[in-house]
Structures are given as C-alpha cells and as structure tokens.
Amino acid sequence: MFFTEPRVTLLARPTFTEPAHLAVNWLGDSTDGERLAEFAGRLCYMSQRNPANRSTRDYLENIKKQGHGSVLEHANYSLLLEGVSRSLTHELVRHRAGFAYSQLSQRYVDESDAHFVVPPAIIGEDALEEAWREQMENALASYVALVEQLMERYGWVADKVHRRKMAREAARGVLPNSTETKIVVTGNARAWRTMLELRSSEAAELEIRRAAIAVLRLLQREAPAFFADFEIYQAEDRREAARIGYHKV
Numbered sequence: 001m002f003f004t005e006p007r008v009t010l011l012a013r014p015t016f017t018e019p020a021h022l023a024v025n026w027l028g029d030s031t032d033g034e035r036l037a038e039f040a041g042r043l044c045y046m047s048q049r050n051p052a053n054r055s056t057r058d059y060l061e062n063i064k065k066q067g068h069g070s071v072l073e074h075a076n077y078s079l080l081l082e083g084v085s086r087s088l089t090h091e092l093v094r095h096r097a098g099f100a101y102s103q104l105s106q107r108y109v110d111e112s113d114a115h116f117v118v119p120p121a122i123i124g125e126d127a128l129e130e131a132w133r134e135q136m137e138n139a140l141a142s143y144v145a146l147v148e149q150l151m152e153r154y155g156w157v158a159d160k161v162h163r164r165k166m167a168r169e170a171a172r173g174v175l176p177n178s179t180e181t182k183i184v185v186t187g188n189a190r191a192w193r194t195m196l197e198l199r200s201s202e203a204a205e206l207e208i209r210r211a212a213i214a215v216l217r218l219l220q221r222e223a224p225a226f227f228a229d230f231e232i233y234q235a236e237d238r239r240e241a242a243r244i245g246y247h248k249v
C-alpha cells in the first residue's frame with residue numbers, strides 16, 4: 001500500500017477532577033485539559049473566584065500572551081500517527097522536552113509487507129511516481145530475500161525469535177526512508193505548540209509539515225484555547241503552512 005497522507009488518531013486526553021475545596025468560578029465553554037491548565041494557573045494566585053470574570057478560553061489566551069506557558073504543561077494529548085515515513089519520525093523524535101514516543105520496531109516486526117509513504121513532492125507526477133514505486137518494490141524484494149538468507153545463515157541459533165530478530169535487524173538496512181511506520185506520541189500542550197510552530201512552517205520538510213497541519217487541526221478541535229492562535233494558510237509553494245500567534249510561550 002502507498003500512503004499519500006498521514007492518519008492521525010487521538011488516543012488520550014486529560015481528565016480533570018475538580019477538588020471541592022478549591023472550586024473555580026468557571027465561565028464559558030471548555031474541555032477538561034483547558035480547565036486543568038486554568039486550575040493550575042489560578043492556584044498560583046489563589047484566584048479561584050475569577051475576579052476578572054474571564055472565560056476559560058480568555059484566561060488561557062492571556063496566559064499565552066503573557067508567556068506563562070508552564071501551566072500548559074499539565075495537559076497531555078496522546079496521538080497515534082500512521083501512514084508516516086521513517087524519515088518523518090526521525091525528524092519528529094528530535095522534539096524532546098515534554099514528549100514521549102513509542103514506535104514500531106523494525107527489529108521485531110516483519111516488514112515483508114511494508115507499506116510506503118509517497119513523498120509529497122512526487123504525488124501527481126505519474127512518471128516520477130512510477131519510478132519511485134519501482135524503487136520501493138525492489139527494496140522490499142531485497143529485504144525479503146535478505147531475511148530468508150539470514151535465517152538460513154543463522155540456522156544454528158536455537159531460539160527462533162532471536163534468529164528472526166537477527167535477520168530482520170540486518171535486512172532492514174535496505175528499507176528506504178519512505179517505509180511507513182506507526183508511532184504513539186504523547187506531548188503536553190506547550191510541547192505540542194513548540195513542535196507545531198517549527199514543523200508546520202514553510203521552512204519544514206513537506207511530509208512533516210503536512211502531518212503537523214493534520215495534528216494542528218485535530219488539536220484545535222480538541223482544545224481551542226491551547227491552539228487557536230495558529231493560523232493555517234495557503235503558502236506560496238501552493239501547500240498549507242501555519243503560523244503561530246504567540247511565539248514560544
């Protein structure tokens with residue numbers, strides 16, 4: 001199978017349980033993650049009475065404007081990314097602060113029926129796409145042949161699971177960067193903002209930029225107070241990009 005776009009699924013969001021002895025005078029629509037961040041922010045000044053009569057979303061807008069981003073770190077969102085390439089995840093995992101990752105292992109998992117992600121720059125250009133697909137198919141055939149040969153070569157290894165791992169970890173060397181992978185990514189709202197600012201910009205590589213826009217759309221629906229200041233626009237290169245309203249809080 002050839003992927004031409006990522007599949008992004010929300011796996012987990014915060015659940016907020018308000019302590020009865022520190023109840024907040026909430027105003028306006030909000031989600032648990034947003035209320036958790038407001039609760040944390042209000043605790044600092046014991047302003048649960050909400051003297052300025054701010055809705056949760058106005059309160060968090062002000063937090064972003066003032067750069068008090070640490071309260072955003074309480075709200076974590078876990079996403080499953082599929083239909084993304086190994087080169088995308090190589091770039092993604094460079095984002096360290098506030099993130100956790102779990103990715104499909106090419107040492108354990110058989111890649112004989114691996115899928116591939118078509119690089120966005122190639123999509124729609126038939127000749128290029130055909131040549132690229134041929135390369136992928138050849139690489140996959142080399143992988144399958146190598147695994148077979150290595151299983152034979154290491155026939156003396158009694159533990160079959162270990163033998164398979166030895167074969168796969170060596171054979172994966174011929175799989176290209178475009179090989180599809182799956183990754184679970186958990187990040188707090190502040191960390192997601194930093195990552196999305198860098199990876200949805202026009203300077204970012206096209207595939208991770210496309211994935212960042214998909215993640216941004218999902219998180220904007222999920223928790224607008226954390227992500228509504230990002231503006232998605234059509235860039236000069238005729239692809240979507242996004243710019244942040246409040247830089248790096």
Ligand SMILES: Cc1cc2nc3c(=O)[nH]c(=O)nc-3n(C[C@H](O)[C@H](O)[C@H](O)COP(=O)(O)OP(=O)(O)OC[C@H]3O[C@@H](n4cnc5c(N)ncnc54)[C@H](O)[C@@H]3O)c2cc1C
Nearest residue numbers: 091093094095096097098099191194195198199203204205
């Ligand atoms: C367009 C683009 C091109 C790139 N090209 C390359 C490239 O050619 N080669 C390459 O190697 N990388 C490249 N990168 C990756 C880049 O160098 C960063 O590794 C990546 O963007 C993650 O950024 P970060 O370290 O700020 O993020 P995070 O790890 O998420 O950190 C967020 C912030 O936390 C703070 N922080 C985190 N860890 C530490 C620490 N250990 N010490 C002090 N402060 C810390 C910093 O303020 C940091 O900005 C590129 C990135 C982009 C967006």
